[in-house]
Amino acid sequence: MGYNRGSQRGNLIVLSGPSAVGKGTVLSFLLEEYDDICYSVSATTREPREGEEDGIDYFFMSTKKFKSLIKKNEFIEWAKVHNNYYGTPKKYVEETLASGRDVILEIDIQGAKQVKDSFAEGIFVFLAPPSLDELESRIYGRGTESEKAIETRLENASKELKQVEEYDYLIINDQVEKAVKKLKAIIVAEKCKVKN
Ligand code: 5GP
Numbered sequence: 001m002g003y004n005r006g007s008q009r010g011n012l013i014v015l016s017g018p019s020a021v022g023k024g025t026v027l028s029f030l031l032e033e034y035d036d037i038c039y040s041v042s043a044t045t046r047e048p049r050e051g052e053e054d055g056i057d058y059f060f061m062s063t064k065k066f067k068s069l070i071k072k073n074e075f076i077e078w079a080k081v082h083n084n085y086y087g088t089p090k091k092y093v094e095e096t097l098a099s100g101r102d103v104i105l106e107i108d109i110q111g112a113k114q115v116k117d118s119f120a121e122g123i124f125v126f127l128a129p130p131s132l133d134e135l136e137s138r139i140y141g142r143g144t145e146s147e148k149a150i151e152t153r154l155e156n157a158s159k160e161l162k163q164v165e166e167y168d169y170l171i172i173n174d175q176v177e178k179a180v181k182k183l184k185a186i187i188v189a190e191k192c193k194v195k196n
Helices: 023-033 063-071 090-098 109-118 132-142 147-161 176-191
Strands: 012-016 037-039 042-044 058-060 075-081 084-089 102-106 123-128 169-172
Touching: 012 023, 012 109, 012 176, 023 037, 023 102, 023 176, 042 063, 063 075, 063 084, 075 090, 075 109, 084 090, 084 109, 090 102, 123 176, 132 147, 169 176
Parallel strands: 012 102, 012 123, 037 102, 042 058, 123 169
Antiparallel strands: 042 084, 075 084
16 A cells, blocks of 8 residues: 655644734744744734834735735735734645645634634644733833733733633743744644544
8 A cells, every 4th residue: 555645735733822922932943943834924014013024024014905905815814903904815825735835824813713714624723821920021021012002912812812722732831942842743743643
């Protein structure tokens, strides 16, 4: 009996978690260590933060442009998060999965729910802080948001933490290296599944 190894689609991995939990840091370590996974760059209407680059961190765009892409059905999912629009461009994800490579999305829980409707076989991972107090000090420590924006993000965080049951895996980000190891282990294990 031979194995059909050539035609397998890649896995779609969805990573969510509250603002400032460290998704970006965990992801950048993962992508550095593990070449086989592709990051899907989202579109957003939020203003770039210092050091962020268009096409690398996000595709930054006006609300008008974002809405025109919604109309053209160019997103797998989109959502309004902390008063800005965010969305996952469909073309990149579909082409990369079809080429057999894994794709990782870093999106909020509203988006993850929509992805589940169209990619039920996706792997849903939730990154949580050790506690809400810890999260609060991380958001303040980051110093990139106004007081008002911080409040919105904290309110959203406690709502988001209650949604963890919708996910397949939970990683507590108490230490970045450990969290990266766990995420990598999940991705590798999923790749080894007999059905894959
Ligand atoms: P930030 O503005 O801090 O980069 O991201 C704010 C939130 O938007 C985070 O929870 C992040 O996961 C979420 N987000 C980023 N890109 C997308 C996307 O394409 N779709 C959805 N639904 N959420 C996103």
